[in-house]
Amino acid sequence: MKGTHLGEFEEIVLLTIAALINEAYSVAICDELSKHTGRNAKLGVVHAVLNRLEEKNFVKSKLGEATNARGGKRKRYYTVTAVGKAALVKSKEMRDELWSRIPERTLKRI
Amino acid sequence: MKENKPINPPKWANAFLEWYCRPELLEDLQGDLYELFQRNIKTKGIKQARLIYSIDVLKFFRPYMIRKPKSSNPFSAVNMVSSHLKTSGRSIMRHKLFSAINITGLAISMCVGLLVIAFLSDLLSYDKFHLKKDRIYRIISADTNNGGTMTMASSSVSAGRKIVQTVPGIEFSVFLQRGFGGDAAVGETIVPVSGLWASGSFFDVFSFPLLRGNPATALQKPYSLVLTEASAKRLFGNNEALGKIVKFDTSNYIVTGVLKDIPKLSHLQFEALGSFSTIEQKGANADGDFASWENIYSNYTYFVLSKNTDRLKVQVAIDKICAAENASLKNRKIAISIQSLKEIPLGKPLANPIGPAIPAIAVYILAALAFVVIISACFNYTNLSIARSLNRSKEVGIRKVIGASKKHVIGQFITESVLISLFALVFAFIFFLLIREPFLSLDKFVQEVVVLRLSPQLIVYFILFAVLTGLVAGIIPALFYSRITAIQVLNNLSSLKIFRHVNLRKSLIVVQYTFSLIFISTTIIGYNQYKSFITYDLGFSTDNVLNIKMQGNNSELFVKELSAIPAVKEVSKSLIVSSLGSNYGTQMKYKDPMDSARLLLNFIDEHYLSVHRYKIIAGTNFRTRPVNGQETEALVNEQLLKRFNIGNGDPQKAIGEVVEIDGKKLMIVGVLKDFHYGTPMEKIEPVMFRYSSEPGGYVNARIATPNVTAALTGINEAWRKIDKVHALDAKFYDEQIEEAYKQFSVIVKVIGSFSLLAVVIASMGLFGMVVYTTEKRLKEISIRKVMGATERTLIYLMSKNFLFLLVLSALIALPLTWIFFQKMVLVKFAYHQPLRLSEQLLSFFIVMAIACTMIGFQTLKVARSNPAIVLKRE
Numbered sequence: 001m002k003g004t005h006l007g008e009f010e011e012i013v014l015l016t017i018a019a020l021i022n023e024a025y026s027v028a029i030c031d032e033l034s035k036h037t038g039r040n041a042k043l044g045v046v047h048a049v050l051n052r053l054e055e056k057n058f059v060k061s062k063l064g065e066a067t068n069a070r071g072g073k074r075k076r077y078y079t080v081t082a083v084g085k086a087a088l089v090k091s092k093e094m095r096d097e098l099w100s101r102i103p104e105r106t107l108k109r110i
Numbered sequence: 111m112k113e114n115k116p117i118n119p120p121k122w123a124n125a126f127l128e129w130y131c132r133p134e135l136l137e138d139l140q141g142d143l144y145e146l147f148q149r150n151i152k153t154k155g156i157k158q159a160r161l162i163y164s165i166d167v168l169k170f171f172r173p174y175m176i177r178k179p180k181s182s183n184p185f186s187a188v189n190m191v192s193s194h195l196k197t198s199g200r201s202i203m204r205h206k207l208f209s210a211i212n213i214t215g216l217a218i219s220m221c222v223g224l225l226v227i228a229f230l231s232d233l234l235s236y237d238k239f240h241l242k243k244d245r246i247y248r249i250i251s252a253d254t255n256n257g258g259t260m261t262m263a264s265s266s267v268s269a270g271r272k273i274v275q276t277v278p279g280i281e282f283s284v285f286l287q288r289g290f291g292g293d294a295a296v297g298e299t300i301v302p303v304s305g306l307w308a309s310g311s312f313f314d315v316f317s318f319p320l321l322r323g324n325p326a327t328a329l330q331k332p333y334s335l336v337l338t339e340a341s342a343k344r345l346f347g348n349n350e351a352l353g354k355i356v357k358f359d360t361s362n363y364i365v366t367g368v369l370k371d372i373p374k375l376s377h378l379q380f381e382a383l384g385s386f387s388t389i390e391q392k393g394a395n396a397d398g399d400f401a402s403w404e405n406i407y408s409n410y411t412y413f414v415l416s417k418n419t420d421r422l423k424v425q426v427a428i429d430k431i432c433a434a435e436n437a438s439l440k441n442r443k444i445a446i447s448i449q450s451l452k453e454i455p456l457g458k459p460l461a462n463p464i465g466p467a468i469p470a471i472a473v474y475i476l477a478a479l480a481f482v483v484i485i486s487a488c489f490n491y492t493n494l495s496i497a498r499s500l501n502r503s504k505e506v507g508i509r510k511v512i513g514a515s516k517k518h519v520i521g522q523f524i525t526e527s528v529l530i531s532l533f534a535l536v537f538a539f540i541f542f543l544l545i546r547e548p549f550l551s552l553d554k555f556v557q558e559v560v561v562l563r564l565s566p567q568l569i570v571y572f573i574l575f576a577v578l579t580g581l582v583a584g585i586i587p588a589l590f591y592s593r594i595t596a597i598q599v600l601n602n603l604s605s606l607k608i609f610r611h612v613n614l615r616k617s618l619i620v621v622q623y624t625f626s627l628i629f630i631s632t633t634i635i636g637y638n639q640y641k642s643f644i645t646y647d648l649g650f651s652t653d654n655v656l657n658i659k660m661q662g663n664n665s666e667l668f669v670k671e672l673s674a675i676p677a678v679k680e681v682s683k684s685l686i687v688s689s690l691g692s693n694y695g696t697q698m699k700y701k702d703p704m705d706s707a708r709l710l711l712n713f714i715d716e717h718y719l720s721v722h723r724y725k726i727i728a729g730t731n732f733r734t735r736p737v738n739g740q741e742t743e744a745l746v747n748e749q750l751l752k753r754f755n756i757g758n759g760d761p762q763k764a765i766g767e768v769v770e771i772d773g774k775k776l777m778i779v780g781v782l783k784d785f786h787y788g789t790p791m792e793k794i795e796p797v798m799f800r801y802s803s804e805p806g807g808y809v810n811a812r813i814a815t816p817n818v819t820a821a822l823t824g825i826n827e828a829w830r831k832i833d834k835v836h837a838l839d840a841k842f843y844d845e846q847i848e849e850a851y852k853q854f855s856v857i858v859k860v861i862g863s864f865s866l867l868a869v870v871i872a873s874m875g876l877f878g879m880v881v882y883t884t885e886k887r888l889k890e891i892s893i894r895k896v897m898g899a900t901e902r903t904l905i906y907l908m909s910k911n912f913l914f915l916l917v918l919s920a921l922i923a924l925p926l927t928w929i930f931f932q933k934m935v936l937v938k939f940a941y942h943q944p945l946r947l948s949e950q951l952l953s954f955f956i957v958m959a960i961a962c963t964m965i966g967f968q969t970l971k972v973a974r975s976n977p978a979i980v981l982k983r984e
Contacts, residue, residue, distance in 0.1 A: 026142050043142060044169045051135075051174055063138065069148065073141030 006058070006087045012037060013049050014058055014088055018080045025064070025075040026050060050078060058084030117156055119147050119163040127167045132177045139170065190518070194525035201526060202533075208498065209530065211878045212491050212583075215871045216534035219487040220579060221541035222480045222867065225549060225562075227571050228542075229476070232560040233468060236375050236455040241317045242414050245281075246451040247421075249273065249411040249428075250460060254443040262461040263410065263454075268403045269431070269446055270411035277427040279419030282314035286410040288464065290384040293835060295357040296345045300835050303341050303358075305382035307389050315414050316378070322352045323367025334385035335363035341381040342368050361388075374561050377454050377465030403435045406444060410464055412451075424448060455559070466559040479864045482625050486868055488583040489618040490875035491527060495587035496615060497882040506591045507599025519592040527584025528577055535576035553856045586614075619879065619912075620919045622872040623957065627923035629865030631953035635931055635945065636858040642943040644848050648689050649785025651723035652843035654818075657687050658809045658825070659839040663832050665809050671828035672811055677821030680812040682717035685805040687843070688787045690850040698798070699770040700754040707753055709771075709796040710787045713805035719745075719782075721812050728761035729780035732801045741801045744769065744776040748784045750796035776800070789850065790941040810843075869960060876912065877964040884908055884972040892977035904973040909965045916961055924950045 006014070016032050017024040026046055033041035053059045060081050063074040080088070118124075124140070131139060143166055150159035202209045237243055249265040267285060274283045287307040294303040312318075313325035320328065321339065328336050335356055342351040342365070351365045363384065372379055390400075415424065428446050436443050449457065459469045495502075506519055514522075550557050660668070665683050672678050686694050688710075697706045716732050718724075732743050746764075751757055757764030761781040768777050787797045813821045822840070829838040841849075848855075884891070891904055899907075928945060936942050 026138065027145050043146060043166065044172075047139065047142075047170070048172070048174065069145060070141035071144040073137050073144060075141060076138035 006091055009045075010049055010053060010058075011088070011091055013046065014053060014080060014084055017059060017078050018085075018088070022077070024078045029078075053084070054078075056083075057081060058087055117151060117159075119144065120160050123164040123167040127170070130171060130176050132175060135175060139175075143167070190521070191525070194522050195529070197522065198526040198529045202530060205498065207878065207881060208494050211494065211874045212487075212530050213534045213537065215487040215490045215874050216484075216531055216579065216583070217537035217541060218867055219480075219483040219871055220531075220534055220538035220576065221545060222864070223484050223575060223579070224538055224542040224572055225545065226473075226477050226480045227575060228546075228562045228564075228568060229560055230473065231568055231571060232375065232562060233456050233473065236377055237451050238375070239317060239373055240451065242315070243451050245415045245417070246315060247413055247415060247424075247448040248451070248454065249413070250447055250449050251406045252445040252447070253406060254445070255441065260461050261458070262406065263449075263464055264407055264462040265409060265411050265446060266401075266403055266406045266444075267409045267411075268401050269406070269435075269444075270409065271401075272431050272435075273411070273428055273446075274413060276431065277424055279416045279424060281414045281416045282311045283411060283413035284312045284315045285309040285386050286312075286378070286412065286464065287386065287389060287408055288410075289408065291382060292358050294341075294345060294382075296354065299345060301341070301344050302836070303337075303345075303381045305380040305384060306378070307386045308336075308383045309386035312383065315412050318372065318376075319370045321368045321370055323365075325367070328367035329383060329385040330387065331366075332385055332388040332391050333361060333363045334366040334388075336367040336369055336383040337365060338369045338381055339371050358384075363388075377451075377467070379465060403444065404439070404442070407462060421448065421450075466555070468559055476860070479861070483864060483867050483871065484579060485582075486622045486625060486871045486875075488579065489622055490871060490878065491530070491583035492586045493615050493618055493875055494878045494882065495523075495527075495584075496590055497879055499590070502591065503594050503599050506594050507596045510594070510596035510599075516592040519594075520588040523588035523591055524581060524584045527587070528580030531576045531580030531583060532573075534579075535572065538576075539572065552859060553852060556856075615879070616915055619872075619876065619915050620922070622868075622875060623916055623919035623961075624923040624926075626865065626868040626872045627920055627953060627957055628927050629861060629868050630956060631924060631927045631950055632931075633858060633862040633865050634949045634953050635927070636854070636861060638946075638949060639936075639939075639943055640851060640854045640858055643790055643851050643854065644844075646786070646790045646941070648790075649725070649783060652689075652847065654813045654815060655721060655843040656811045656813055656821075656825070656840050657843055657846060658811065658829070660806060660809060661833065661836045661839065662806075665804060665806065667832050668809055668828065671831055672809070672825065675821060675824035675828065677814045677817040677824060678811045679814050680717060680721045682721040682810045683715040683802075683805050683808070684718055684810060685713040685802070685807040687808055687810075687846060688712055689789065690846055691789050693788060696772055698750075698754075698796070700756060700767075705754075707796065709750060709753075709798050711798055711800065712787075713802035713807075714799050715801070715803060715805070718799070718810065721810050724785065725783040726780050727783050729765040729778070731780060733779060734801075735803060736801065737803065741774075742777055743779045743801060744771075745780040745782055745799040746778055747782045747787075747794070747797045749794050750798060751781065753796045771798070771800075786941075791939045793940040869957060873960050873964050876961055877968065880908075880912065880965050880968045884968055888972060888975065888980055891972055892975065892980040895973075895977045896981070901970075901973045905966070905969045908969040908972065909962075912961070912965050916958060920954050920957075924954065 012033065013029060016029050016036070020028060020032060026043065029050075030041045030043055030046050033039060033046070050059070050061075054061060058081060059078045061076045061078045064077050066072050066074045127140060127143075128136060143163060146166070147159050147163045150162055154162070237246075240246060248263065249270060250261060250263055251265045251269070252259055252261045270283065270285055274280055285308070290307045291304040292302065293300050308329055310327075310330045312329050313320060320336070323336065328334060337345065337351060337356075345351065345356060346354065351368055354365050356363050356365060366385075369383075415421070425448060428448065432444065432446050454465065455467055456470050456473065457467060459467060509519060509522070546562050550560070550562065658668075669681050669683065672681050686692065693710050694712065695708050695710050698709045699706045716735065719726070719731055727748070729745075732745070734741075734743060736742065746769075748761065751759075751761060751764050754769070756767050756769075756778070764778050764781055766777060766779075768775050770776075782797075782799075784794050785797075786794060788795065811825070825840060826838050829840075887908065891908070894904060894907075928950065931945055936945070
């Protein structure tokens with residue numbers, strides 16, 4: 001079965017979509033990513049990831065209103081689906097689980 | 111201001127994006143890119159932004175973005191093609207005149223195309239059988255001597271040795287020299303065999319398969335001989351040849367190998383190979399000339415370059431060797447370059463060629479002529495297709511109503527033209543098979559170079575060629591029809607601008623006729639010039655003179671035999687036959703020891719002047735008959751006196767003057783009126799005749815006219831008495847002259863046939879056009895007739911447009927041909943006939959006559975039609 005795994009960058013994009021709430025479209029996601037992660041997120045990469053996320057049913061999309069700034073072209077807004085939310089939660093739980101297993105002292109010594 | 115105008119991303123990038131992108135992803139992606147674009151304009155400037163946009167579009171060209179091919183259903187594509195084929199077939203059947211004109215036109219023009227393709231494919235498949243063909247190179251030399259440069263296929267042995275020793279990357283090398291062979295004797299059998307000298311590693315370089323013998327050692331030792339299968343059979347019959355002895359002249363050679371016969375498409379052709387070490391031995395014993403840097407005339411060096419060796423680096427190394435060697439030469443420079451095996455058959459013409467080579471320019475010209483003729487046939491197709499648009503646009507309109515797109519209409523028309531072109535190919539192929547033999551027999555040379563044999567590969571080329579021709583012919587009509595919209599056609603046909611392309615059609619006709627006229631007038635001018643050359647007054651008589659090649663026999667004996675034949679009137683001897691283009695020259699000095707000049711020479715006996723009716727303007731014929739090498743007298747022409755200013759312009763005073771030639775002092779005893787020793791293409795140069803009782807080249811016999819056949823039989827019998835090995839080689843002087851101008855007759859024949867094709871095709875096209883236009887005007891003509899127009903005025907009315915086009919093309923073509931010949935061709939000939947206006951007019955009248963018949967036939971038919979019947983229809 002393809003597409004239940006959530007990759008690292010996919011996870012970040014998914015979180016960004018969730019954070020942007022109703023304003024999550026590709027260019028905004030790009031900007032947000034650049035701002036918060038410091039990575040220079042290219043539009044091509046983001047598009048590819050969005051496409052993959054949609055294929056895995058983690059997000060769904062719909063076209064918004066046309067604006068002049070985009071030459072009359074509509075934006076595609078993304079929202080996180082229940083499956084996506086479950087994947088995020090699962091991923092977070094897994095991390096928390098792992099974190100909790102590290103004794104604090106060990107971390108300090110590193 | 112300009113700021114209000116939105117700045118747009120590059121158009122092509124957008125178009126490309128729209129083309130490849132999946133429709134469901136396109137809109138937002140385009141929007142995103144546009145947003146970034148606008149942002150980039152502010153931060154980075156317009157230029158940068160446009161560049162980034164383009165790069166981004168290219169970067170998005172990824173599998174998940176690309177749309178799937180539209181017709182995912184292969185069944186419908188097949189259906190479409192089969193529908194195209196079916197309707198095309200119907201249309202071809204329905205418009206019989208159209209199809210017939212086009213198929214015939216394309217067929218005759220394409221058969222020339224097939225010929226050129228076969229010809230080229232032969233030339234390109236030369237020497238393909240050598241395993242190392244891509245790495246074999248030949249050393250060629252360019253000799254610059256006193257300003258003139260001559261490039262030859264040969265090079266000196268010395269250069270070959272130096273290059274092989276010092277240049278890195280040469281795996282194998284072989285020396286070849288011409289001149290091996292002669293009469294090979296095995297016991298009583300004597301067979302003339304011609305071949306090459308070849309050094310030991312011959313079989314390392316070339317891949318001629320050796321049937322018997324060891325390729326590594328066959329050509330090592332002196333006096334080794336490798337025969338081809340055919341020559342071995344001639345010498346030994348079915349007996350084993352290996353190890354046997356063959357005698358050439360006085361030397362015995364041992365057969366060390368038998369080769370499979372040489373393929374036709376090999377630039378090296380030979381019947382036998384002698385080991386190079388034989389002449390090396392001889393050369394070492396003789397003077398030092400054999401290994402001299404300057405002896406570049408008789409030796410050929412081939413070598414194999416190791417893989418991954420750069421050809422340019424080899425050339426650089428060779429240039430260094432040349433510079434070092436040339437330093438010691440005065441007034442002379444020998445530049446050496448390398449030529450790959452592939453470049454040999456179709457390269458620039460070289461002196462001293464070892465195999466056949468066709469100058470690339472000749473092939474290009476042939477291809478260009480074929481191209482012109484084929485394009486002319488394509489024009490016919492285009493013209494006629496558009497001319498009948500009245501009928502077909504209705505069909506196209508209906509198609510569009512039913513739902514055909516532009517693409518479908520284009521597909522339909524292209525299918526039709528390709529189909530017609532394929533039909534034409536069938537006929538063209540038959541024509542090709544028919545004209546192949548005549549083409550090969552045009553000239554011995556052509557026959558030597560190409561075979562024009564069919565191969566599967568060639569057939570594939572033919573089919574591709576036909577498809578391409580169909581595409582070229584059909585593309586303009588296809589685009590024309592695809593632009594028609596359904597509403598235009600169905601609403602009101604007259605709104606359709608059928609005659610929008612009138613100018614295009616007219617100019618195509620003018621182009622066709624211009625080419626036809628150029629071809630025809632070239633043919634006529636060429637033929638006249640050729641005729642004038644072979645009947646040129648050379649200054650002496652060649653009538654009924656038979657030149658017999660002595661082939662090494664004693665001419666004295668033969669002359670005695672000939673004198674016994676009553677039909678032979680006079681006999682003389684000469685070293686060469688002049689006026690055929692080959693020269694024999696040397697240097698001469700007069701009083702000033704520093705002033706030497708080249709003169710042309712022939713050795714003759716005392717009867718030569720009277721046999722050829724030379725005119726002596728001062729002095730006498732030779733007075734003494736010394737034995738060879740003891741001569742004291744010379745005959746010269748006026749030009750020689752002029753060159754050295756002997757006798758101050760008075761031939762009488764020149765008699766008795768002494769000149770120095772080849773270290774001998776000879777006295778001028780006679781002055782001949784200037785005559786053409788060379789061809790009329792060359793200026794008359796200084797000529798000298800020297801005496802020899804046994805010049806050894808030819809015997810010239812003047813034959814009495816009525817008994818030519820009897821004389822020839824007699825001569826043949828006489829020849830049999832003195833030579834039993836070689837066949838008699840006797841030719842009439844006039845025929846030899848004709849032979850010498852063979853190249854011109856070939857050119858005239860080729861251009862002549864092209865002009866015939868061009869005229870036929872253009873006339874057929876014109877005929878078709880006349881038929882369509884007159885049919886369209888049938889009603890108009892009928893009304894005019896009812897109103898009282900006479901047949902004559904009607905014919906004039908219908909044909910004046912076409913006649914105007916013909917006159918226009920004549921005005922273009924004839925001056926062009928005139929200038930071309932006057933300024934470019936005839937300046938190369940020192941003596942030639944002036945161009946005549948009548949030649950041009952004749953070609954114009956020929957074309958006009960054919961065209962007028964075509965036009966007249968149809969217009970007369972229409973003009974005579976009964977208006978009552980025409981007008982009653984509808």
